[in-house]
Amino acid sequence: MKTLRSTDVVIIGGGWTGLLMAKELGSRTALSVVVLERGGPRKTQDYAADMDELDYFVRLHMMQDPSRETVTLRHSPSERALPIRQFGAFLPGSGIGGTGEHWGAVYPRLLPDCFELYSKTVGKYGVKKLPEGHSMQDWGITYDELEPYYARSERELGVSGKAGNLKGKKIEGGNIFEGWRSSEYPMPPVKTPYFSDLFGKATKSLGYHPFSNPVAINSEHYTNPDGMSRAACAFCGYCERLGCMIGAKAQPTNTFLPVIQKQKSVSIRTGTSVRRIVKDTAEAYGKARGVTYIDVSGEEIFQPADLVILASWTLGNNHLLLLSGIGNPYNPATGKGILGKNLTHQVSFPAAQSFLEKPLNRFMGAGGIGMRIADLEGDVLDQSNLPFIRGGIFQGHSVGYQPIAIFGSVPRSVKSRWGAEWKKASIEYYDRTGTVSFSGEQIPYKGNYIDLDPTYKDHAGDPLLRLTINWRENERKMVEYMTAKGVEIARAMGAKEINPFPGYGDYDVTRYQSTHLQGGTIMAPSPERGVVNTFLQHWQVPNLFILGASTFPNTGSANPTPTILALTYRTADAIVDRYLKNPAPLA
Amino acid sequence: MRRRQFLVLSAASIGGVLVYSLDRRASRLFAQEKSSQSLKIPLRFFTEAEALIVAAAASRIFPSDDSGPGAKEAGVVIYIDRQLAGPYGRDRYRYTQGPFVEDAPREFGYQGKATPREVYREGLKDLKGFDRLSPEEQDKQLRQIESSHFFALLRQNTIEGMFCDPMHGGNADMVGWQLIGFPGPRMSNYADVDKHYGEAFRPKPVSLQQVVGRKVRPSEDEDLK
Ligand SMILES: Cc1cc2nc3c(=O)[nH]c(=O)nc-3n(C[C@H](O)[C@H](O)[C@H](O)COP(=O)(O)OP(=O)(O)OC[C@H]3O[C@@H](n4cnc5c(N)ncnc54)[C@H](O)[C@@H]3O)c2cc1C
Ligand code: SF4
Numbered sequence: 001m002k003t004l005r006s007t008d009v010v011i012i013g014g015g016w017t018g019l020l021m022a023k024e025l026g027s028r029t030a031l032s033v034v035v036l037e038r039g040g041p042r043k044t045q046d047y048a049a050d051m052d053e054l055d056y057f058v059r060l061h062m063m064q065d066p067s068r069e070t071v072t073l074r075h076s077p078s079e080r081a082l083p084i085r086q087f088g089a090f091l092p093g094s095g096i097g098g099t100g101e102h103w104g105a106v107y108p109r110l111l112p113d114c115f116e117l118y119s120k121t122v123g124k125y126g127v128k129k130l131p132e133g134h135s136m137q138d139w140g141i142t143y144d145e146l147e148p149y150y151a152r153s154e155r156e157l158g159v160s161g162k163a164g165n166l167k168g169k170k171i172e173g174g175n176i177f178e179g180w181r182s183s184e185y186p187m188p189p190v191k192t193p194y195f196s197d198l199f200g201k202a203t204k205s206l207g208y209h210p211f212s213n214p215v216a217i218n219s220e221h222y223t224n225p226d227g228m229s230r231a232a233c234a235f236c237g238y239c240e241r242l243g244c245m246i247g248a249k250a251q252p253t254n255t256f257l258p259v260i261q262k263q264k265s266v267s268i269r270t271g272t273s274v275r276r277i278v279k280d281t282a283e284a285y286g287k288a289r290g291v292t293y294i295d296v297s298g299e300e301i302f303q304p305a306d307l308v309i310l311a312s313w314t315l316g317n318n319h320l321l322l323l324s325g326i327g328n329p330y331n332p333a334t335g336k337g338i339l340g341k342n343l344t345h346q347v348s349f350p351a352a353q354s355f356l357e358k359p360l361n362r363f364m365g366a367g368g369i370g371m372r373i374a375d376l377e378g379d380v381l382d383q384s385n386l387p388f389i390r391g392g393i394f395q396g397h398s399v400g401y402q403p404i405a406i407f408g409s410v411p412r413s414v415k416s417r418w419g420a421e422w423k424k425a426s427i428e429y430y431d432r433t434g435t436v437s438f439s440g441e442q443i444p445y446k447g448n449y450i451d452l453d454p455t456y457k458d459h460a461g462d463p464l465l466r467l468t469i470n471w472r473e474n475e476r477k478m479v480e481y482m483t484a485k486g487v488e489i490a491r492a493m494g495a496k497e498i499n500p501f502p503g504y505g506d507y508d509v510t511r512y513q514s515t516h517l518q519g520g521t522i523m524a525p526s527p528e529r530g531v532v533n534t535f536l537q538h539w540q541v542p543n544l545f546i547l548g549a550s551t552f553p554n555t556g557s558a559n560p561t562p563t564i565l566a567l568t569y570r571t572a573d574a575i576v577d578r579y580l581k582n583p584a585p586l587a
Numbered sequence: 588m589r590r591r592q593f594l595v596l597s598a599a600s601i602g603g604v605l606v607y608s609l610d611r612r613a614s615r616l617f618a619q620e621k622s623s624q625s626l627k628i629p630l631r632f633f634t635e636a637e638a639l640i641v642a643a644a645a646s647r648i649f650p651s652d653d654s655g656p657g658a659k660e661a662g663v664v665i666y667i668d669r670q671l672a673g674p675y676g677r678d679r680y681r682y683t684q685g686p687f688v689e690d691a692p693r694e695f696g697y698q699g700k701a702t703p704r705e706v707y708r709e710g711l712k713d714l715k716g717f718d719r720l721s722p723e724e725q726d727k728q729l730r731q732i733e734s735s736h737f738f739a740l741l742r743q744n745t746i747e748g749m750f751c752d753p754m755h756g757g758n759a760d761m762v763g764w765q766l767i768g769f770p771g772p773r774m775s776n777y778a779d780v781d782k783h784y785g786e787a788f789r790p791k792p793v794s795l796q797q798v799v800g801r802k803v804r805p806s807e808d809e810d811l812k
Contacts, residue, residue, distance in 0.1 A: 049803050052795055054747060083698075086680065086682075088696060236772070359788075363769055363773075418729075420652050424654040508694040509694060
């Protein structure tokens, strides 16, 4: 194995979190920083020639290559796990910019009570209300502490939206249920396509409070505090699952990367698959000495470093810690250990597929734009008399639809799935189908967790990561309740026919949910309850920091990236202002 | 090396729209020339007999009838032939390490060992002579295999071949996109996205090659020398 010259900092992963940390350290310190990214390089100019549904939306050319590395999954600890042979329920990224290149860019903050899920729920409804087998706990950090970092990330990425709660003052047209905001969004909301407009009017008529999704997509030309200047969105619709060819959707390659490329102290190495974090002892604790990786030629390399930043998304973060023997793996039978605990995946489903009278021109749209309502979310929804806890948001998305993905949706009254009758109905409804979709919280359970698979291996011969996850009573009841609400909304939109969601069975790896997997390396104010402290510093290995949603003890119903990036800013501040002066535990 | 196989179609039967669905070299010949009585399309994966069966089956899944053109006009069989010859056909995009649990619950997706190429080769064995049956008999046979993995692939690939960018060999002359009013990759809808509420807005379709002004290499050509 070749050993390279030591660097001050090594960052594993060149996605949203890895590149943000690289940019912050590069501009605020003199440290030498190396970013290791397993995928290839990318730039905005590549994306025009990629406007092809088949190769990018169907064959998923931007995503992690499952033939090299995937995960296995099972529904309970007593089952044998099977590999996810093709990604479906979630779509991990690879390459510079990571998943952040082909995301939808919805940019909502978590509700304040998500950070104190356990104590707020017990405080309001009592311990008896907690679902069986839950493993809820507070984060150890509050919304108020995170607010300035949320605001900073919104300015940096450029977010379009309308505030609904400015320093406690409620504002009509924004999300009046959101946590307080110190400032308005950097840009006004994006335009509203027809279907989202229908959703907005229908929900308003039902007494809800619709607002335009906050999105990291430019509604107008925008220049961020780093001087990065980007165009307004053209609503081309070749957006989610693809990068933006004009840079209107915030992506790591059009926000952080150009800044990093000017910094001499930061270097990025693509095609480097990190295999282990190397420690100075054989114990679970100690000090990280660097990382080993395989480069494109297949050579194994040791990169020594004083500070290791793990930023390889939820799956990569858990995988590398487990493979490296860092920390105490969680054992669901005894409840001992912590690494791998609290795996969660938001409840996301098409509550009501609505067949409408008029054409929608659905090809026009962008990423996660649309209208949403938060009246049934978190503690906004009174759960006293409901058979479940927590809730979520409804939205009428206008992502910009592609034909292979959506052709063939027909009302249930049409029985055939091929042939003349099906073809005729599919053409008729092709541009008249809109989905009222729901996204809600999955609370953490003792039985939903991550460890290593005993059977299946990746391209390097290492065990695959194993996810043990399933839906439980709380999610199934929530889905049932929310499906009925979704159908009401679809009716108010004037739907001629409605396909209500059939309900949650077992976790299904083939149906896209969202790429919002959380947990496994969760944060907590004590090492017994968390892998990292609230500065995302490893409790047992203080020169190791872990970024991303793997540190979330629970989900919100909101998309995770704003919280991921706000926490990354907070960690960057803690490293620059405190850790570098005294490289010791920060908590 | 397999012997070169061709799919021979009469120019009249396909309505002269095959410009995009020909092999790169052949596309220069301009197939719609009224003089030519038949078209020889070089096949990359199927034998001619297999191609005729796949074409016939795709036409029952997505028929050409009074609701508009179908798999035949779009060149779906040519699309499928190229996909199977390329990385998709040899399962380049799937985790293919064993052990395989063939009877896994539906929630785990396809867990079988067979590649799309193998699934088609196997599946086609049961459809010998299919292209010579009457439409009613063809439908009857398809109904018998409706729940098979082969049929699921065939149905999915037919939809892909109807609506993919023409560079992939299907959606010839953008007939699929015209059928449903999809305009293809348009660089900007800025002025239109919040207009046309409730009315069909149907810009003329354009292909990726027309938009970027040069040839784009589709993934199925990765394996071509
Ligand atoms: C289709 C889609 C839509 C989405 N929409 C939204 C949305 O609307 N709103 C929202 O908030 N979020 C959305 N997300 C999620 C969002 O993209 C992620 O939350 C975000 O990118 C996470 O940032 P990260 O840095 O943790 O991970 P990533 O951005 O994925 O970066 C991790 C990087 O680490 C690299 N890596 C992994 N393992 C290794 C290794 N061993 N060695 C070297 N490199 C490695 C990966 O290749 C990757 O580039 C979406 C995701 C997808 C796929
Ligand atoms: S829809 Fe807008 S943000 Fe998305 S790719 Fe097109 S121009 Fe870019």
